[in-house]
Amino acid sequence: MGKERPVVVGIDIGTNKIATLVGSVESPTQIRILGMGLEPSQGIKRGVIVDLAAASQAVSRSIDRAERTSGMEIHSALVSLAGSNVSSMNSKGVVGVSGRVIDEDDVARAVDAARAVAIPHNREVIHVIQRGFNVDGQEGIRMPVGMHGYRLEVETHIITASTASVENLRQCVQAAGVDVSQFVLNPLAAGEVVLTETERQMGSVVCDLGGGTTDLAIYIDGDVWYANVIPYGGNHITSDIAQVLRLPVSQAEEIKLQHGMCDIQAGSEREYFTVRPFGEQDAVQVSQAELVEIINARVEEIFNMLVQEIKRSGYDGLLPAGMVLTGGCSQFPGIRQVASRVLGVPVRIGKPENLVGMTDQLDSPGFASSVGLLRWAMMMSEFNPGKRTPRPPRSDQRSMESGETGLRKLWEMIKVFLP
Numbered sequence: 112m113g114k115e116r117p118v119v120v121g122i123d124i125g126t127n128k129i130a131t132l133v134g135s136v137e138s139p140t141q142i143r144i145l146g147m148g149l150e151p152s153q154g155i156k157r158g159v160i161v162d163l164a165a166a167s168q169a170v171s172r173s174i175d176r177a178e179r180t181s182g183m184e185i186h187s188a189l190v191s192l193a194g195s196n197v198s199s200m201n202s203k204g205v206v207g208v209s210g211r212v213i214d215e216d217d218v219a220r221a222v223d224a225a226r227a228v229a230i231p232h233n234r235e236v237i238h239v240i241q242r243g244f245n246v247d248g249q250e251g252i253r254m255p256v257g258m259h260g261y262r263l264e265v266e267t268h269i270i271t272a273s274t275a276s277v278e279n280l281r282q283c284v285q286a287a288g289v290d291v292s293q294f295v296l297n298p299l300a301a302g303e304v305v306l307t308e309t310e311r312q313m314g315s316v317v318c319d320l321g322g323g324t325t326d327l328a329i330y331i332d333g334d335v336w337y338a339n340v341i342p343y344g345g346n347h348i349t350s351d352i353a354q355v356l357r358l359p360v361s362q363a364e365e366i367k368l369q370h371g372m373c374d375i376q377a378g379s380e381r382e383y384f385t386v387r388p389f390g391e392q393d394a395v396q397v398s399q400a401e402l403v404e405i406i407n408a409r410v411e412e413i414f415n416m417l418v419q420e421i422k423r424s425g426y427d428g429l430l431p432a433g434m435v436l437t438g439g440c441s442q443f444p445g446i447r448q449v450a451s452r453v454l455g456v457p458v459r460i461g462k463p464e465n466l467v468g469m470t471d472q473l474d475s476p477g478f479a480s481s482v483g484l485l486r487w488a489m490m491m492s493e494f495n496p497g498k499r500t501p502r503p504p505r506s507d508q509r510s511m512e513s514g515e516t517g518l519r520k521l522w523e524m525i526k527v528f529l530p
Contacts, residue, residue, distance in 0.1 A: 143466075146469065148172070174289060205221065298328035347409055372403045372406065
C-alpha cells in the first residue's frame with residue numbers, strides 16, 4: 112500500500128466570507144483540494160467577532176459543507192487571524208554555548224530568551240519568527256545548528272494579538288467541534304502562496320485587501336520583518352458609495368461589484384447605470400465616472416495609509432521587489448495602477464497556484480489566505496508527515512521541546528537526591 116498523504120485543513124474567517132478548505136499534500140509544492148465550504152460571514156466586523164452566536168453558526172455551516180464535499184470529518188484546523196488588535200515587535204535573544212557545537216536546544220533557548228519580552232497581560236503571542244542568527248559576532252547566519260561557538264544570538268519578529276479576540280475566535284471554531292491547531296496571521300498565510308523566492312529575498316510587501324481590514328507583511332532576506340493590520344477595507348468603499356449615492360448597503364455592494372473601477376482615468380462620462388436612492392420615486396441615472404471617483408478616493412486613502420505604515424516600519428527603502436496585492440478587493444479593475452502610483456513601487460496581483468482538485472472557485476486573489484493556511488499546515492506536517500494533525504511550526508515547536516528537555520533534566524537532578 113502507498114504511504115498515506117497528510118491531510119491539512121484551514122479555516123479562513125474573514126469579514127465578508129468564511130472559507131473552510133480540506134486538502135492533501137501531493138508533493139512539497141502541490142496541494143490537492145478535497146473539500147471546500149464557503150459561507151457568508153455573520154457577526155464579524157473588521158476581522159473581530161461582535162456577535163459570538165451568529166459567528167459560531169456561520170463557521171459551523173462552513174465546516175459542515177467542507178466535510179460533506181470532502182467526505183471527511185474535521186477534528187482540527189489552522190485558523191486565520193486579522194483585526195486591528197494585531198501588533199508586532201522585534202526582539203533579540205542571547206545565550207551562552209560554552210565553546211561547543213550548537214544544537215537544537217541552544218536554538219530553542221535563544222528563541223525563548225527573545226520571546227521573554229514584556230507584553231501587556233491582555234495580549235497573546237501568535238508568532239515568533241526567526242529572522243537570523245549571530246554566532247560570536249558573525250551575522251547573517253540562517254541556521255547555526257552544527258556550528259561551533261560561544262555566544263548565540265537570534266533576531267526574532269514577535270506578532271501579538273488581543274487575548275480576548277483570540278479566545279472569541281477559538282470559541283467560534285470549537286463550538287463546531289473543531290480544535291484550533293494554530294492561528295496564522297492573514298498576510299503570512301497569503302505570502303506562502305503569492306510570493307516567489309526572489310521576492311522574499313530581495314524585499315517585498317504582501318498586502319491582503321479584505322472586506323474589513325487591510326493586512327500587510329514585509330519580507331526581507333526570506334523572512335518576515337514586519338507585519339500589521341490597517342482597519343480599513345472593501346466594506347468602507349461600499350459604505351462610501353451608499354452614503355454619497357444615498358443607497359442601501361446591499362445595493363451599493365452590488366453596484367460596486369458590477370460597475371466598480373479604481374483608476375479615475377478609466378471612468379467614462381458616457382456610461383450610466385440606474386439606481387433608486389432613498390426618497391426617490393423614480394430611478395436615477397449615475398455616470399460611471401462619478402462612481403469611479405468615489406472608489407478612487409477611498410482606495411488612494413488606504414494606499415496612503417500603507418505608505419505611512421511602511422515608513423513607520425523603517426524598511427521603506429529595502430523593497431525593490433515592490434508589492435504583491437491579494438484579497439477580494441485586489442480584483443478591482445485598475446487597482447494595480449493606483450497602488451503603483453501611490454506607493455511608487457512595482458505592484459502585481461497574486462493568486463493561488465499549483466493547486467489540483469476542486470480549484471474552480473479558488474483561482475482568485477480572494478482565496479490567497481485560505482489556500483495559504485493549507486500551505487502553512489503543509490510546512491508543519493513535514494515534522495511528522497504521517498500525522499493528520501499538524502504539529503506547531505518551527506519557533507513554537509522548539510519552545511515546546513525546550514520545555515520538555517528542561518523538565519527531563521530537572522527530574523534527573525532530583526533523582527540524584529532521592530533514596
